[in-house]
Amino acid sequence: MSSDPGPGQFQFTPMAGAACLRLSGDWTLAHHGALAQQLQTLQPPLAADCQIDCSELGALDTAGASLLLQLLGSERLQQLSQDASALTPERRALLGAVARAMQATQAQAAPAPAPASSAIGDLLEQAGRAMQGFWRHGVGLSGFIGLTLETGLRLLPRPRRWRLTAFAAQLESTGLHALPIVALLTFLVGAVVAFLGATVLQTFGASLYTVHLVAFAFLRELGVLLAAILVAGRTASAFAAQIGSMRADEEIDALRVMGLDPVELLVLPRVLALLVALPILGLVAMASGVAGGMLVCALQLDISPAMFFSVIEQQIGLRHFVVGLSKAPVFAFLIAVIGCLEGFKVAGSAQSVGEHTTSAVVQSIFVVIVVDAVAALFFMEMGW
Known part of the structure; x- marks a missing residue:
């Protein structure tokens, strides 16, 4: 080996019937550009039986080792680093480290094999994920209900901490402003129910029972249910958007820093306001639905308002009104808690506010209908 080998080179020479790759010169960073251009001219890959001659190899550094890796490949470079007769221990350690690093990089970059899947397996996986999410949401809602009740009971003997101004403002927003839409909608639904009853019952000569149909439907089920669904779409979304905007603007964190309880300040006034507003809205919905049915009976069936109310007074028990109105506080509490939660x-983003506002509406309507169905079955089994 000469004292100044010069820039690194490689050439193929025949040797005992097989090709031999002869490495010479300095494979260092100073000659990296020239060596890289030479490597670009090498088109075919290195044959497996090709021998490597490193006897004339000069200086070697990490840049040169990376070029040798490109020329030989990681496996051949690993083999060369283990050949004690070809290189000094320092150069063999350098080439071995470069080869191992490249193999580790290739192993990490290699895509993991896709697990075998089937339609039934995917369906069961989705069902399991849905049930797990439903369970987590149920646990979270139960915990928030408990926190709300605990805060309310803690503040009950402390009138000075009652938020009467916030309660009045929320009562106006959730109750007074919702009266027109609730009254109009239930009036129209009452008219539709009476039309359907008149169309069917008139065929059997039992038009008078249209009064029973309207009274039973609105006093026991539809009055409070329609009012609760409207409140769920109108008020639950408002609660979620208001508190969500405060959450996004970090106002909730500021309240906690100031030593204020967000549940006491934001949740309780909304829950109490809806507990008062929804029974009133349910009562208005019952009256409007019955009024719509009475109008259709007067115009279509020649049943006067006096006769209409006389039938209700004599044949419709007061328990149906009590059963219907008793569900209003339960609906109100669940709607308010879901919206606040x-x-x-x-x-913290506008997209998150929109997603949770939509989720509040969907969950509130779903819970209202489920609870109403369970309550109807319970009251029927109890004979009420």
Whole structure:
């Protein structure tokens, strides 16, 4: 080996019937550009039986080792690093480290084999994920209900901490402003129910029972249910958007820093306001639905308002009105708690506010209908 080998080179020479790759010169960073251009001219890959001659190899550094890796490949470079007769221990350690690093990089970059899947397996996986999410949401809602009740009971003997101004403002927003739409909608639904009853019952000569149909439907089920669905779409979304916007603007964190309880300040006034507003809205919905049915009976069936109310007074028991109105506080509490909880779940962006507002509406309507169905079955089994 000469004292100044010069820039690194490689050439193929025949040797005992097989090709031999002869490495010479300095494979260092100073000659990296020239060596890289030479490597670009090498088109075919290195044959497996090709021998490597490193006897004339000069200086070697990490840049040169990376070029040798490109020329030989990681496996051949690993083999060369283990050949004690070809290189000094320092150069063999350098080539071995470069080869191992490249193999580790290739192993990490290699895509993991896709697990075998089937339609049934995917369906069961989705069902399992849905049930797991439903369970987590149920646990979170139960915990928030408990926190709300605990805060309310803690403040009950402390009138000075009652938020009467916030309660009055929320009562106006959730109750007074919702009266027109609730009254109009239930009036129209009452008219439709009476039309359907008149169309069917008139065929059997039992038009008078249209009064029973309208009274039973609105006093026992439809009055409070329609009012609760309207409140769920109108008020639950408002609660989620209001609290969610405060969450996004970090106002909730500011309240906690100031030593104020967000549940006491934001949740309780809304829950109490809806507990008062929804029974009133349910009562208005019952009256409007019955009024719509009475109008259709007077115009279509020649049943006067006096006769209409006389039938209700004599044949419709007061328990149907009590059963229907008793569900209003339960609906109100669940709607308010779900709306506030979804507001607290907002992550901090406008998209998150929209997603949780939509979720509050969907969950509130779903819970209202499920609870109403369970209550109807319970009251029927109890004979009420």
